[in-house]
Amino acid sequence: MKLRCKPADFIVEEVPSKSWSEKGDFAIARVTKKKLTTFAAQKILSEHCKVPFRKIGFSGLKDTHAITTQFFSVETERPECLNIKQENLSSELVGFSQERLRTGDLAGNKFTIVVRNLSESDIESAERNAPLIDAQVPNYFDSQRFGSLAGTDGFIAKDVLKGDYESAVKRIISAIRKRTKPNVKAFKRFVVENWGDWKKCSQKAEELGVEKTSDASMVFHLKSAPEDFKGAFQRLYSGIRQLFFSAYQSYLWNECAKKALKEKCNRFYSVEYLAGKLIFPRSKIDAGSFPTISGDMRAPPEQMRVISSILRKEGISLPDFFTSEHVFISRNRPLLISPENLEIEADEDELHPGMFKARISFFLPKGSYATIVIKALFER
Numbered sequence: 001m002k003l004r005c006k007p008a009d010f011i012v013e014e015v016p017s018k019s020w021s022e023k024g025d026f027a028i029a030r031v032t033k034k035k036l037t038t039f040a041a042q043k044i045l046s047e048h049c050k051v052p053f054r055k056i057g058f059s060g061l062k063d064t065h066a067i068t069t070q071f072f073s074v075e076t077e078r079p080e081c082l083n084i085k086q087e088n089l090s091s092e093l094v095g096f097s098q099e100r101l102r103t104g105d106l107a108g109n110k111f112t113i114v115v116r117n118l119s120e121s122d123i124e125s126a127e128r129n130a131p132l133i134d135a136q137v138p139n140y141f142d143s144q145r146f147g148s149l150a151g152t153d154g155f156i157a158k159d160v161l162k163g164d165y166e167s168a169v170k171r172i173i174s175a176i177r178k179r180t181k182p183n184v185k186a187f188k189r190f191v192v193e194n195w196g197d198w199k200k201c202s203q204k205a206e207e208l209g210v211e212k213t214s215d216a217s218m219v220f221h222l223k224s225a226p227e228d229f230k231g232a233f234q235r236l237y238s239g240i241r242q243l244f245f246s247a248y249q250s251y252l253w254n255e256c257a258k259k260a261l262k263e264k265c266n267r268f269y270s271v272e273y274l275a276g277k278l279i280f281p282r283s284k285i286d287a288g289s290f291p292t293i294s295g296d297m298r299a300p301p302e303q304m305r306v307i308s309s310i311l312r313k314e315g316i317s318l319p320d321f322f323t324s325e326h327v328f329i330s331r332n333r334p335l336l337i338s339p340e341n342l343e344i345e346a347d348e349d350e351l352h353p354g355m356f357k358a359r360i361s362f363f364l365p366k367g368s369y370a371t372i373v374i375k376a377l378f379e380r
Contacts, residue, residue: 001115001116001117001118001122001378002115002116002117002352003113003115003116003371003374004065004066005114005116005351007034007035007065007066007067008067008114009113009114009116010063010065010066010067010111010113010114011066011067011068011111011112011113012062012063012066012067012068012069012070012109012110012111012370013068013069013109013110013111014059014060014062014068014069014070014071014106014109015106015107015108015109015110015363016059016071016105016106016107017105017106017107017366018097018105019095020094020095020096020097021095021096021097021098022095022096023096024095024096024097024098025075025096025097025098026057026073026074026075026096026097026098026099026100026101027073027074027075027076027079027082027093027096028071028072028073028074028093028094028095028096028097028101029045029071029072029073029074029082029091029092029093029094030069030070030071030091030092030094031045031069031070031071031072031089031090031091032067032068032069032089032090032091033062033067033068033070033088033089033090034066034067034068034088034089035064035065035088036064036088036089037061037064038058038060038061038062038070039239041070041072041089042056042058042072044084044086044089045072045074045082045084045091048081048084049074049076049078049081049082050081051074051075051076055074055075055076056072056073056074056075057072057073057100057101057102058070058071058072058073058101058103059071059101059102059103059104059105059106059366060103060104060106060366060367063144071094071101071106072091072101073097073099073100073101075100079093079096080093104366104367106366107365107366108363108364108365108366108368109363109364109366109370110361110362110363111360111361111362111363111364111370111373112359112360112361113359113360113361113370113374114357114358114359114360115357115358115360115374115378116349116351116352116355116357117349117351117352117355117357118346118349118355118356118357118358118378119355119356120356122356122358122378123346123356123358125377125378125379126344126346126358126360126377126378127344129376129377129378129379130342130344130377132283132284133339133342133373133376133377134338134339134342135284135338136281136284136285136336136337136338137280137336137337137338137339137372137373137376138257138261138278138279138280138281138335138336138372138376139257139333139334139335139336139337139368139372140254140257140273140278140369140372141250141251141253141254141369142273142369142371142372142375143273143274143275143371144369144371145246145247145250145369146247146250146251146273146274146275147243147247148175148243148244148247149247149274149275150175150177150178150274151174151175151176151177151180152171152172152174152175154171155244155247155248155251156168156171156172156244156248157244157245157247157248157249157326158248158314158316159171160233160244160245160323160325161248161316161320161321161323162315162316162320165229165230165232165233166229168229168233169218169222169229169232169233170192170195172214172215172218172233172236173188173191173192173215173218173219174188174191174192175188176188176189183208183209183210184208184210184213184215186208187204187205187208187210187213187215187216188215190204191204191215191219196226198219198222198223198226199223201219201222201223202216202219202220202223205219205220214235214236214237214240217235217236218232218233218235218236219232221235233325241325241326242326245325245326245328249292249293249328250292251275252292252293252310252311252314253290253292253293253333254275254276254278255310255313256290256293256303256306256307256310257290257335258278258279259306259309259310260287260290260303260306260335261279261281261285261287261335262279264281264285264286264287265281265282265283265285267281267282267283268280268281268282269282269379271375271379273375278372278375280375280376280379285336287334287335287336288334288335289332289333289334289335290303290306290332290333290335291303291330291331291332291333292328292329292330292331292333293307293311293318293321293328293330294318294321294328294329294330295318295319295320295321295322295328296322296330297318297330298330299330333367337364337365337368339362339363339364339373340362340363340364341361341362341363342360342361342362342373343360343361343362344358344359344360344377345358345359345360346358347359360373360374360377
């Protein structure tokens, strides 16, 4: 099974929860992008419309390795600036709003996903599993949520919550990903090998031409304040820092959800993902919601028992979530979701002779991951 063989194999269309007006303080753009993060698209809008980042809002982060359509609000007196046509991004003005778009201001997302390199038995599995999947799928956060784990062996936010800023900074700098540029890789390795010699590391940054990177920014800070790892951490763009905390909170929810589902079903299968393993029930079960973790959360005793068990395993406690770095909010998230309008069309795979492809389309409520549906659909 192969996903994302080309950008058009993974299409995401944001479904807004609001309707747009003919006038308002915020211009609304519908942006279609590929090979770009949501933050990169935000930067393009900022530069094209000559407005600061803080005047641009969006409803949710969208995948980089896909063709995605989403909405942005821009506080500008020149709304026509939102009509943009570039190689990897197009944007058009679609209306106005009296409010800035914020995370969660959407009903959900429509997905059209092409899964390739499938055998005949894979297609049969998908068709057999479809009725159960149509009724329920665990509402896990999937690997896309945990990009900060790439190239490292633990959660940066966990270090911060335990007050170990040095480990957090070291984990960030030492992380090397597939797309990390050679000179940045060389700098990262040099810093790890010469940890603590910030003058020498700063000189290496300039020598390798990486002085404008976030890694170098932290090193330059430590050169002037060698013990201030907290300050070095805070040199990172705030949006990136918040992703670290969201990732860890999501991981903890997944672990709690797994334990809660195991208590409701004794027949399940497991699937690996970037942060470990996920379990999927083999039969239909009844399940409500489960809260994300925060320092001041309140939940029924049976849920607090599950949470306490997971936190003990992690070596942290609820008071650790009171931090000036991030505001953790406890929200109830459904343990199970039902994909709407699930359709599967099988055909020959032109990219893999002798194999099949499946075009799968469905709608999910906001915050749910299409790849979880795919994982469940093709399980044998």
